[in-house]
Amino acid sequence: MSSVIKIRGIRRDFPLGQEIVKVLKGIDLDIEKGEYVALMGPSGSGKSTLMNLLGCLDTPTEGIYELNGVDVSSMTDDELAEIRNKEIGFVFQTFNLLPRTTALDNVALPMIYAGASKADREKRAAEVLTDVGLADRMDHKPNQLSGGQRQRVAVGRALVNNPSIILADEPTGNLDSKTSVEIMQLFDDIHASGNTVIIVTHEEEIAEHAHRVIRLRDGVVESDVKTKG
Numbered sequence: 001m002s003s004v005i006k007i008r009g010i011r012r013d014f015p016l017g018q019e020i021v022k023v024l025k026g027i028d029l030d031i032e033k034g035e036y037v038a039l040m041g042p043s044g045s046g047k048s049t050l051m052n053l054l055g056c057l058d059t060p061t062e063g064i065y066e067l068n069g070v071d072v073s074s075m076t077d078d079e080l081a082e083i084r085n086k087e088i089g090f091v092f093q094t095f096n097l098l099p100r101t102t103a104l105d106n107v108a109l110p111m112i113y114a115g116a117s118k119a120d121r122e123k124r125a126a127e128v129l130t131d132v133g134l135a136d137r138m139d140h141k142p143n144q145l146s147g148g149q150r151q152r153v154a155v156g157r158a159l160v161n162n163p164s165i166i167l168a169d170e171p172t173g174n175l176d177s178k179t180s181v182e183i184m185q186l187f188d189d190i191h192a193s194g195n196t197v198i199i200v201t202h203e204e205e206i207a208e209h210a211h212r213v214i215r216l217r218d219g220v221v222e223s224d225v226k227t228k229g
């Protein structure tokens with residue numbers, strides 16, 4: 001198997017007044033293509049910081065991060081933005097949809113940055129919305145959709161550029177339990193179709209969907225356990 005993510009000696013420090021807060025304290029990690037990983041840890045464990053690094057939203061203070069064989073740990077903001085758009089599909093707890101824009105146009109948005117034509121964008125966005133079960137909701141705006149449907153739109157947007165990894169941050173955090181089950185079923189399907197999925201969660205029942213659970217505590221990997229497969 002080929003590693004889609006390879007991390008060596010990652011540290012992340014944040015200045016706080018005169019102090020330096022050491023949040024990540026030397027993390028080594030490999031995630032293979034096609035894995036389904038849950039990243040867990042209590043508040044303050046460093047999991048959000050690690051997710052920001054994995055998602056190329058931030059760069060480490062020290063260490064190496066290779067995404068698909070490319071060292072992204074010392075890239076400029078512009079280079080990181082390009083990598084993010086091409087390689088990473090984000091799903092957030094708060095959906096982060098454009099309120100005045102249809103489901104179709106929300107999903108197509110990353111393809112604008114990728115330079116795709118309008119016809120290609122609309123064709124691909126329609127395919128993805130059909131895949132996530134929203135074929136009959138393409139012209140609806142977020143305020144016309146339920147929370148679960150909004151999250152499906154967000155998942156569609158994450159998939160539209162065929163990214164290397166899907167990175168989901170507490171994707172069921174704003175959903176009721178029935179809808180959470182449906183959204184996690186969707187992630188199971190996405191993984192089954194060959195995608196690499198990383199879910200950041202503090203909920204054990206969400207983590208149970210993953211095939212590997214990595215737990216952080218105080219900025220280091222406390223445990224890394226394969227649970228299935």
